[in-house]
Amino acid sequence: MPDTTAGVTSAHGSGDGHEATEILAAARECVDPELRRAVDSLPGSLRRVARYHFGWEGADGAPTAGNAGKAIRPALVLAAVRALGGEPATAVRAAAAVELIHNFTLLHDDVMDRDTTRRHRPTAWTVFGDADAILVGDALQALAQRLVAEDTHPAAPAAAARLARCVVELCAGQHADCALERRGPDEVTLDECLAMAEAKTGALLGCACAIGALYAGGGPEEVEALDGFGREAGLAFQLIDDVIGIWGDPGRTGKPAGADLAVRKKSLPVVAALASGTPAAVELAELYGAPPGSPPGSPPGDDTGEGEGELERAARAVERAGGRDWAQGHAADRMSRAIGQLARAVPDPEAAGGLLALAEFVTRRTH
Amino acid sequence: MPDTTAGVTSAHGSGDGHEATEILAAARECVDPELRRAVDSLPGSLRRVARYHFGWEGADGAPTAGNAGKAIRPALVLAAVRALGGEPATAVRAAAAVELIHNFTLLHDDVMDRDTTRRHRPTAWTVFGDADAILVGDALQALAQRLVAEDTHPAAPAAAARLARCVVELCAGQHADCALERRGPDEVTLDECLAMAEAKTGALLGCACAIGALYAGGGPEEVEALDGFGREAGLAFQLIDDVIGIWGDPGRTGKPAGADLAVRKKSLPVVAALASGTPAAVELAELYGAPPGSPPGSPPGDDTGEGEGELERAARAVERAGGRDWAQGHAADRMSRAIGQLARAVPDPEAAGGLLALAEFVTRRTH
Secondary structure (H helix, E strand, O other), X not given: OOOOOOOOXXXXXXXXXXXXXXXXXXXXXXXXXXXXXXXHOOOHHHHHHHHXXXXXXXXXXXXXXOOOOOOHHHHHHHHHHHHOOOOHHHHHHHHHHHHHHHHHHHHXXXXXXXXXXXXXXXXXXXXXXXXXXXXXXXXXXXXHHHHHHOOOOOOHHHHHHHHHHHHHHHHHHHHHHHHHHHOOOOOOXXXXXXXXXXXXXXXXXXHHHHHHXXXXXXXXXXXXXXXXXXXXXXXXXXXXXXXXXXXXXHHHHOOOOOHHXXXXXXXXXXXXXXXXXXXXXXXXXXXXXXXXXXXXXXXXXXXXXXXXXXXXXXXXXXXXXXXXXXXXXXXXHHHHHHHHHHHHHOOOHHHHHHHHHHHHHHHHOOO | OOOOOOOOOOOOOOOOOHHHHHHHHHHHHHHHHHHHHHHHOOOHHHHHHHHHHOOOEXXXXXXXXXXXXXXXXXXXXXXXXXXXXXXXXXXXXXXXXXXXXXXXXXXXXHHHHOXXXXXXXXXXXXXXXXXXXXXXXXXXXXXXXXXXXXXXXXXXXXHHXXXXXXXXXHHHHHHHHHHHHHOOXXXXXXXXXXXHHHHHHHHHHHHHHHHHHHHOOOOHHHHHHHHHHHHHHHHHHHHHHHHHHHHOOHHHHOOOOOHHHHOOOOOHHHHHHHOOOOHHHHHHHHXXXXXXXXXXXXXXXXXXXXXXXXXXXXXXXXXXXXXXXXXXXXXXXXXXXXXXHHHHHOOOHHHHHHHHHHHHHHXXXXX
8 A cells, every 4th residue: 555644743633543533423423414404405306416426326316335525624614613612513504515515516527527436436427417417516506505594603604705705716726727737748837736726625625624713703813724724734635635646546546546647637746746857757748748548659549548557657757756755745844834824723732633633634544 | 570579568567668678777787896896806717707708808808898688687686675665775786696696507508508609699618618617607606605695784694595595496497408308309298398497497586586575674475475476477588588589580689590499499389389289289299309400301310401491390380389379378377477476575566666567578578
């Protein structure tokens, strides 16, 4: 199994991820009924696609064991409430809303990116078609806003506005991602990719923490510091996700080995490698210049396919160019900035423990 | 010019549509700055597509004279506030939010339906691609919710919840529309098509009126009666829209003559005609059974195209089967139900005048 540990340790984290696993399981148990109630309120035609997407049903409508993802975002909402001395039970609807927003973006991103696998299963658009995946994504965004609008908690309107602003940022991030993917490997800077990752991933993790702060009655400084914490942890999360996208174990990730390389994805380790000025960068640029499915140097239209050896060569080039080390180092860097923001909002290490454990968990995971 | 008058008259309506034209112009003037401010708050990449969609810019970013649609929905919001004795100025953000929701659905529907023309111009997806049209639609939904969430009016949370529930209904309506279009012409009932039209069109017109009632401080009965008014008027609106889709003047509609027939759209007059049990229904079913672009009886794959005569033959078949008369009669019927709902909420004819003029306008229009 590849080692994707970012090398971050902290006096307050449990280190082995046990605490985070428990927090995640508790959050899922807490939020799941609210989430299922929301999804089951959809008209039948849309409900079926949504229940499939969440992993609760097969394509035929039969119940499945379910693998609705790690529920990191709702766990962050609830942990942020707790960190600021609030009552997490008051924020369960808001936490479910954040998870609905996340899943709306997954459904739409998969359509745009033509991704065929999500959580070890065929993506919704491959099963139900583009129109259904678009419509159910639209409906999940609306459901999220409905949950918060119907919430009588005094923080609800501010949370709703924040969530809406976050969706605009997520859309801008996905737009930047699509635009970057259309450009050549030498036309993309690392700064652009980091900004894109902050909008696409950091924004919603920051928003989750900020909404938790709002529900705990936190002031503007606490809310912004927790937003910053979530954003920085989100960047670390994305960096590790990109490492897993190249070196992750297919049995655990649910994606083929080197999946990101196969589609020439300009993930952060790849772009860092391309920018390294090393001989390995030149090799990688050549590989990425060739159309997917063609070994470099073969004429266009030659669809003999690339063997696993080809992807391994690309992975080694990223590694030799320093892309993997950079990504893990930068993830550690972002984690330390996250810890700084967290300390600003929650000086008591005991109170901050849950958020910290979650942030460390996502930078230590291997799938 | 074809006569699409539904034949509805009322003691309270101005009859010639002059009052409605003035109400629409005033609403547009009132809501436009809020709408532009919201759209201009989008990040540049998304803003450009949104400004194109609203008709404020060309594909090259140059300003255009603009044709952002008739603004019927925001006008209904403001007219409903006025009808219940409220102050329309307090509901301008909510009115802009309703218009943003409408435009989000247009962007996404055009992607799903592969429609290439909207408001006399190429649709956004044909200019910017599917991904941009999907993302900007997503962002417009979020902007709408942001406007309402940031509104301090006491009715804002109820309006936000109502708008979110309406979006789910719009999605279900579009889903039903896509599903109906995939079925054979003899596998679709008129009741299904009417239910689809209520969800796809009636729901948002009802929601616009209900939100106006909320902002005027109306009670539950008034809110529901105005929702019912908007829904019934929305059905009338859709019926007339379908008539225009077959017999409308291309120079005024911005769509080719018989556009709905050319794509074998199962619009309400067509489905009514198919269900008529007349010889013309049999002829129409044959025409609709043939793949688009092929004259009936020609072998599949024969793409010699269908002349205008072919579409004229289909239009005549719908007319002879009674589809046009039924649509206009049913529109009048829905309008009278709408007037009944309106009288329930607003017994004073003077106060109800604005809403009535708008409803009559949309059932009298010819483009």
